[in-house]
Amino acid sequence: MLYSTVTSATKRQLLRERLATGELLRFPGAFNPLSARLIQDKGFEGVYISGAVIAADLGLPDIGLTTLSEVATRAGQIARMTDLPAIVDADTGFGEPMNVARTVQTLEDAGVAGLHIEDQVNPKRCGHLDGKAVVDSQTAIKRIRAASDARRDPNLLIMARTDIRAVEGIDATIDRVRELVDAGADAIFPEAMANLDEFAAVRAAVDVPVLANMTEFGKSELFSHEQLASVGINIVIHPVSLLRIAMGAAERGLDVLAAEGSLNPVVPDMQTRARLYELLDYAAYNTFDTSVYNFTLSVD
Incomplete structure (x- = not known):
C-alpha cells in the first residue's frame, strides 16, 4: 500500500551486493510509476528511468531540453513506488561540475540507487542519433569527480557513460573508460x-x-541476455521498450x-480491471481502515 517500505539506502546497498556477484541484472525502463510496479511484479532486478x-x-x-527538476520529480515518483533499485539517466549532469554535484544530491534525495553522467557536449542528444560531440578527457573527468565527491551515501552508484565510440572509435572508448574509472566511476556505460x-x-x-x-x-544489435552475460556484462537496460x-x-x-467507432475488437488485448486493481493493491487500501475506505472491488 502507498509507497515502498524498502528505504533508499537499503536499495542502494542491495544493488551493490547484487553487482558484486557478477551476474547480469535486468533493468527494463519504466515510463511511469505503475509500469515500475509491473517490472517488479514480473521478477526483474531493477528499474531504469x-x-x-x-x-x-x-x-x-531527447536533445537536452528537460530540466533537473523534471527528471528528479519523475525519478522520485518511480523510485518510491517499487522495492527495486532504480537507476536514472542524469544526462550531462545539467551543466558544469558544480551543476553535476547538485544533480547528484538532488537525485540522491529523490531515492534512486544509481545514476549515470555522460561525456557529451551540452546540450546533449540521444545516444543513438548521428552528429554527437563529446567533451575532452579533462572535462569528462571533472564531471565524474564532481559526481563522486557530491554523493552523501557511499552506496549511491555513480556510473560514467561515454558516447565517444560514435565519434572516435573503440580504441578511444577504451582509453576514455579507463580514465573515467580512475576519476571515481563505480560503473561504466x-x-x-x-x-x-x-x-x-x-x-x-x-x-x-x-x-x-x-x-x-x-546503433547496437539487440543481443540476448545470455549473449551479454557471456561477455561479462553486469547490467542490461531496455530504456524505451515499454513506452x-x-x-x-x-x-x-x-x-x-x-x-469502427468502438473499441470492442481490442478489449481482449487490454489489461483487465482486475489486473490493474491487483497492481495498485486496491485490497490493501480497502482493509487499511474500513471506516474510511469502504468501497467494494468490482473486477468485471
Whole structure:
C-alpha cells in the first residue's frame, strides 16, 4: 500500500551486493510509476528511468531540453513506488561540475540507487542519433569527480557513460573508460557499441561493472541476455521498450476506434480491471481502515 517500505539506502546497498556477484541484472525502463510496479511484479532486478522517455512523455525530443527538476520529480515518483533499485539517466549532469554535484544530491534525495553522467557536449542528444560531440578527457573527468565527491551515501552508484565510440572509435572508448574509472566511476556505460566484441573489449578494460543499452532501432544489435552475460556484462537496460510497446498499442487502438467507432475488437488485448486493481493493491487500501475506505472491488 502507498509507497515502498524498502528505504533508499537499503536499495542502494542491495544493488551493490547484487553487482558484486557478477551476474547480469535486468533493468527494463519504466515510463511511469505503475509500469515500475509491473517490472517488479514480473521478477526483474531493477528499474531504469530513461531521459529519452521523460522527454517523450513531455512531448519533447531527447536533445537536452528537460530540466533537473523534471527528471528528479519523475525519478522520485518511480523510485518510491517499487522495492527495486532504480537507476536514472542524469544526462550531462545539467551543466558544469558544480551543476553535476547538485544533480547528484538532488537525485540522491529523490531515492534512486544509481545514476549515470555522460561525456557529451551540452546540450546533449540521444545516444543513438548521428552528429554527437563529446567533451575532452579533462572535462569528462571533472564531471565524474564532481559526481563522486557530491554523493552523501557511499552506496549511491555513480556510473560514467561515454558516447565517444560514435565519434572516435573503440580504441578511444577504451582509453576514455579507463580514465573515467580512475576519476571515481563505480560503473561504466559505453553507449552505441557496434557489436558484442566491443562490449567484451570494454569489459576487459575495466574492473568495475559494465552496462549494455539494448534499445530498439538504435546503433547496437539487440543481443540476448545470455549473449551479454557471456561477455561479462553486469547490467542490461531496455530504456524505451515499454513506452514503445504501450504507444504502439495505443496507436493501434485509436485507429480501431476511429475506423469502427468502438473499441470492442481490442478489449481482449487490454489489461483487465482486475489486473490493474491487483497492481495498485486496491485490497490493501480497502482493509487499511474500513471506516474510511469502504468501497467494494468490482473486477468485471
